[in-house]
Amino acid sequence: MVKPSDPARSAPDGGSERTIDVLSTNTETGAIVGPHAADGGPRPRLARHQISLADGHEVGVAVCGRGVPIVLIHGFTAEGMLYAQTLNRIVAAGFKVVAIDVASHGSTQGLPTGGANFEEYAKLLGRVVDELGIKKAVFAGHSMGGRLITELAAREPDRALAVILLDAIVGETWDRLVAVSRFNPLLLAGVGAVLLVDSVSTVPFLRDPKQAFKFGRLLAPTLVSHVRNPLHLAGPGVSILRSRSSRWMLEKLGKAGVPVVAIHGDRDIVVPLSTARSAARLSGGMVVVVEGGTHSWLLKDPETLPAILRQLFEHPASIESRNRDFAELGLAPDATIDEIEAAFYDPDAAILRLTPPIDHDAVAAAMGVRPEPRYRWHVDHPA
Numbered sequence: 001m002v003k004p005s006d007p008a009r010s011a012p013d014g015g016s017e018r019t020i021d022v023l024s025t026n027t028e029t030g031a032i033v034g035p036h037a038a039d040g041g042p043r044p045r046l047a048r049h050q051i052s053l054a055d056g057h058e059v060g061v062a063v064c065g066r067g068v069p070i071v072l073i074h075g076f077t078a079e080g081m082l083y084a085q086t087l088n089r090i091v092a093a094g095f096k097v098v099a100i101d102v103a104s105h106g107s108t109q110g111l112p113t114g115g116a117n118f119e120e121y122a123k124l125l126g127r128v129v130d131e132l133g134i135k136k137a138v139f140a141g142h143s144m145g146g147r148l149i150t151e152l153a154a155r156e157p158d159r160a161l162a163v164i165l166l167d168a169i170v171g172e173t174w175d176r177l178v179a180v181s182r183f184n185p186l187l188l189a190g191v192g193a194v195l196l197v198d199s200v201s202t203v204p205f206l207r208d209p210k211q212a213f214k215f216g217r218l219l220a221p222t223l224v225s226h227v228r229n230p231l232h233l234a235g236p237g238v239s240i241l242r243s244r245s246s247r248w249m250l251e252k253l254g255k256a257g258v259p260v261v262a263i264h265g266d267r268d269i270v271v272p273l274s275t276a277r278s279a280a281r282l283s284g285g286m287v288v289v290v291e292g293g294t295h296s297w298l299l300k301d302p303e304t305l306p307a308i309l310r311q312l313f314e315h316p317a318s319i320e321s322r323n324r325d326f327a328e329l330g331l332a333p334d335a336t337i338d339e340i341e342a343a344f345y346d347p348d349a350a351i352l353r354l355t356p357p358i359d360h361d362a363v364a365a366a367m368g369v370r371p372e373p374r375y376r377w378h379v380d381h382p383a
Contacts, residue, residue: 046084046097047356050107051132059128060107062099063355065091066337068161069134069344072099073125075143075296076236079106083142085302089370091358093310094337098137098351100128102148104236116238122151129159133349140164142298143271144240150279154249157256163285165262166305167271167295170246171278174271178243250282260285263308263377265293277380287380288312301374308377 046064053059062080070090074080080099087097101108103124111120125148129137138161141149146168153160253260260283264276273289280287288308290297298305331343345352 045356045358046081046088047354048081048107049354051350051354053127053131057124058107058109059124060101060105061128061132061354062087063097063351064088065096065355065358067094067096067340069137069351070095070097071129071134071137071139071149072097073102073139073141073145073148074099074105075145076240077105078142081106082299086298086305089302089306090309093306093313095138096341096351096355098132098134100125102145102236116242118147118151118239118243121236121239122148122155125149126152126156126159132351132354133346134344134351135159135346136161136344138162138164140166141168142166143169143295144236146170147243147246150246150249150253153258154252154256157253157258160253160258162259162261163253163283164309165260165264165276165279166298167264167268167276167293168262168279169240169243169271169275170250171262171275171282172247173275173278175245175247178241181241246279247282250279254282254284258283261288261312262286263288263290263305265290265295265297267292268295268297270295280380288377289380291376291378293375297375303371304373304375304377307370307373 046062048060048062051059051061060080062084064087072080072083072087074083079101083099087099090097103121104110111124113120129152136159139149139153141147141164143166146165147170149163150165150168150170153163250260260280262276262280262285264271264273264287266273266289276287279285290304290308293304294300331339335343341352
């Protein structure tokens with residue numbers, strides 16, 4: 001149960017018993033204002049916090065918006081704030097975006113035990129969602145984050161409105177690559193080198209210097225952290241190398257009727273498109289192909305993912321359980337934001353207190369003029 005922070009008090013063992021502190025904000029990274037819309041209106045404020053769970057584990061969380069929760073989990077070596085430009089564009093569509101830093105990334109502490117086991121990372125993620133007071137959400141995960149949300153949703157399918165895989169490391173193609181890498185670790189090291197090149201090319205130095213400056217400001221703290229302590233990524237890296245088959249997770253999501261959408265770049269040479277096709281086939285989901293997209297396409301262009309999500313959610317048949325889930329919660333498809341938040345969050349949910357104020361109508365109006373997405377996309381219909 002989430003409670004306001006209290007001073008630490010003496011524990012029975014003579015140590016310090018810490019209560020859940022969900023209101024401590026990292027003063028170095030506090031609230032961040034998004035870039036301005038084309039007509040001069042402000043984008044939503046994305047607030048970054050460092051919270052303490054019941055056992056004192058420190059976790060980085062960024063949040064903004066009102067409405068249905070979308071929980072975004074980043075990829076390996078990244079952190080939630082790198083996706084800030086994409087996230088503040090999703091807010092205007094009527095969502096509360098919650099980006100959680102994975103253990104050993106961003107503002108989240110590493111795992112004291114089990115740091116080389118993906119299951120422990122997924123369990124920590126589940127605890128964060130619970131202690132934030134989020135009862136049910138759309139889970140989206142990029143790369144490694146896609147693996148984590150798949151495992152979380154497979155173990156507890158009732159908490160997932162939908163699972164959105166973004167060039168995720170789940171599916172038979174990736175599973176085979178990991179299996180081979182156990183015998184030849186240099187193969188996975190080569191994949192890491194390609195990923196590094198892809199990440200560096202994310203910054204559009206020549207094509208769009210203004211965007212390069214904006215993204216560079218978000219990227220700088222991440223790079224500084226890696227330089228200061230490169231070994232903090234050892235645990236997550238080993239967990240990738242040791243990860244087992246994702247088949248059971250995907251099949252369980254299919255049996256549970258959780259909608260799965262695999263959005264994947266067709267030029268991703270780190271995690272090939274065949275991985276997404278396998279994930280969709282095993283889970284009974286769908287594939288959206290981002291034409292010309294490499295592994296980090298959603299960081300290269302903050303407009304494309306929000307545009308795809310708008311298209312998906314504006315056509316209920318594409319995520320067909322949404323109306324069903326709303327009905328089960330006693331909501332009409334056109335429920336107000338207040339009614340949605342009463343259904344999807346605990347009454348005293350910490351995430352509601354962590355969310356910065358927002359004039360949703362003003363934000364929607366300010367973002368009415370949207371730049372064209374850089375990428376085109378299409379639904380990949382099976383042969």
